[in-house]
Amino acid sequence: MNVSAPTTAETLRSTLGGLLDGLPPKQAAAAVERLIANYRGRTPTDAPVLRDRSDVAAYAAYRMPATFEAVRSALDALAEAAPDWAPASHVDVGGGTGAATWAVDATWDGPRRTTVLDWAEPALTLGRELAAASGSQVLRGAEWRRAVIGAGLAIPDADLVTVSYVLGELTGQARTAVVAEAARAGRAVVLIEPGTPEGYLRIREARDQLIAAGMQVAAPCPHDGTCPIEVGKDWCHFSARVSRSSLHRQVKGGSLPYEDEKFSYVAATRFPVGPAASRITRKPQIRKGLVLLELCGPEEGDGAGLTRVNVTKRHGDLYKAARDADWGQAWPPPSED
Numbered sequence: 001m002n003v004s005a006p007t008t009a010e011t012l013r014s015t016l017g018g019l020l021d022g023l024p025p026k027q028a029a030a031a032v033e034r035l036i037a038n039y040r041g042r043t044p045t046d047a048p049v050l051r052d053r054s055d056v057a058a059y060a061a062y063r064m065p066a067t068f069e070a071v072r073s074a075l076d077a078l079a080e081a082a083p084d085w086a087p088a089s090h091v092d093v094g095g096g097t098g099a100a101t102w103a104v105d106a107t108w109d110g111p112r113r114t115t116v117l118d119w120a121e122p123a124l125t126l127g128r129e130l131a132a133a134s135g136s137q138v139l140r141g142a143e144w145r146r147a148v149i150g151a152g153l154a155i156p157d158a159d160l161v162t163v164s165y166v167l168g169e170l171t172g173q174a175r176t177a178v179v180a181e182a183a184r185a186g187r188a189v190v191l192i193e194p195g196t197p198e199g200y201l202r203i204r205e206a207r208d209q210l211i212a213a214g215m216q217v218a219a220p221c222p223h224d225g226t227c228p229i230e231v232g233k234d235w236c237h238f239s240a241r242v243s244r245s246s247l248h249r250q251v252k253g254g255s256l257p258y259e260d261e262k263f264s265y266v267a268a269t270r271f272p273v274g275p276a277a278s279r280i281t282r283k284p285q286i287r288k289g290l291v292l293l294e295l296c297g298p299e300e301g302d303g304a305g306l307t308r309v310n311v312t313k314r315h316g317d318l319y320k321a322a323r324d325a326d327w328g329q330a331w332p333p334p335s336e337d
Helices: 009-019 025-039 053-081 099-107 121-132 173-184 197-212 246-254 317-325
Strands: 090-095 113-117 145-147 160-165 186-194 216-219 238-243 258-269 278-281 285-287 289-296 303-311
Touching: 009 053, 009 099, 009 121, 009 238, 025 186, 053 099, 053 121, 053 160, 053 186, 053 238, 053 258, 090 099, 099 113, 099 160, 099 303, 099 317, 113 121, 121 145, 160 173, 173 186, 173 197, 186 197, 197 216, 289 317, 303 317
Parallel strands: 090 113, 090 160, 113 145, 160 186
Antiparallel strands: 186 258, 216 258, 238 258, 278 289, 285 289, 289 303
């Protein structure tokens, strides 16, 4: 049994700091600039984005804390929809240095068999080093395996398959193949992309593919119907607060102690789940005696709808809950009765 404490954002930051001490700022900054372009999803490729140790070190310092928080937010939503379920096995596709494996370890207790697949050997090497320094028995026992992420990928069967910040690096054909293989291999599949219009479209396309493969959407959508958002006018995305270490600020620039990571995601399963009745799709707007919530929820039949709800003081406890509600949460909050 895994008796070590679950990993946390603080553990990840301190582990990164220890392994990346002495990272050359100029070299890291140049690598970060190139990585940002790939992260935005405008340069699909058939080659690894992380090419060498300097790329991997810069990526880890720049992206791992944000990826960890985004994936953990998506996993939290899956855990809420399936409170009695925990994965005994996890495969992270295109896992790089392992941010998603850390997020899984922060969400569910072990024991758990973990496999990370990536086509960049330098990323796997650093990921293995970070895992060894993590203090987590699950992460220390993970298998780090080189694999080409594309049309010929074979994913081992697992309770949970995650694919985070990878689809935008692939050609359309490879993207379709990877999602299809994830749907075949996983009892639960969680896909995360940048919270940009392009990232949302990739998630929307993959969501349709998962449903067509017989999976049920667990989060964020409260339904399996067609997404009600009109393409080109808006996009579905959420936000996770990321605390920034001095190392992170050094690599990325800026002085704020935090940043907000925008991401789009879908979680789907082959077992029964209890999706949210509706989902808060924008940051709640708090006014005097009023909270405005923008919600996505099911409608009659196969469709879904976007609604705006005003919660006022006369709603009592519901008003208090609305004032404390966060973007991305289920609504209404679960009853404490």
